[in-house]
Amino acid sequence: MTFGERLQQVRKAAGLSQEQLGDLIGMSRQAVSKWETDQAAPDIETLARLCGVLGVSADELLGREVPPRREENAPLSGGLEECVRVNAAKRCFTAGWITVLVGMVLLVAELFSLLLLQTRDNELYHHFYSNVLEYAGEGPMPVIFGITIAVIAAGAALAVGSILVMRGRKP
Numbered sequence: 001m002t003f004g005e006r007l008q009q010v011r012k013a014a015g016l017s018q019e020q021l022g023d024l025i026g027m028s029r030q031a032v033s034k035w036e037t038d039q040a041a042p043d044i045e046t047l048a049r050l051c052g053v054l055g056v057s058a059d060e061l062l063g064r065e066v067p068p069r070r071e072e073n074a075p076l077s078g079g080l081e082e083c084v085r086v087n088a089a090k091r092c093f094t095a096g097w098i099t100v101l102v103g104m105v106l107l108v109a110e111l112f113s114l115l116l117l118q119t120r121d122n123e124l125y126h127h128f129y130s131n132v133l134e135y136a137g138e139g140p141m142p143v144i145f146g147i148t149i150a151v152i153a154a155g156a157a158l159a160v161g162s163i164l165v166m167r168g169r170k171p
Helices: 003-013 018-025 029-036 044-054 058-062 079-125 132-137 141-166
Strands: none
Touching: 003 029, 003 044, 003 058, 003 079, 018 029, 018 044, 044 058, 079 132, 079 141, 132 141
């Protein structure tokens, strides 16, 4: 992996755009773009600012395999891999709960559609079920409700799994 690829990976893991990173270190977006495409490299002072802003060591950013120094009985720092793993887990958590919310909106819309079915039957056939939920058992509605509930369950599973990943456990 090149310096530019590592820089891009760390920048994205930090949730920053090229422009935001450039602003934080006092450089232009174009400079950051050139570094990420390996058309240029930052000078030592800029590299130090990059490391400070991104929270990684120069060794990690440059791709050097140097064992981390640590104090006696101190836990190892997560480093680049930990940052990428946690950021991906946060995105999965967000995607999971957005999926749950979309599923809930669809479920409410489907329940309102049962009222429309009742109104349709009343107008067309002059008879209808007095309990609107009886329409949930007709036609394609059981399949539609089943798919919606499966979407909600999948979103919840994704969100819960990402919480376990963020805590360092396997889901």
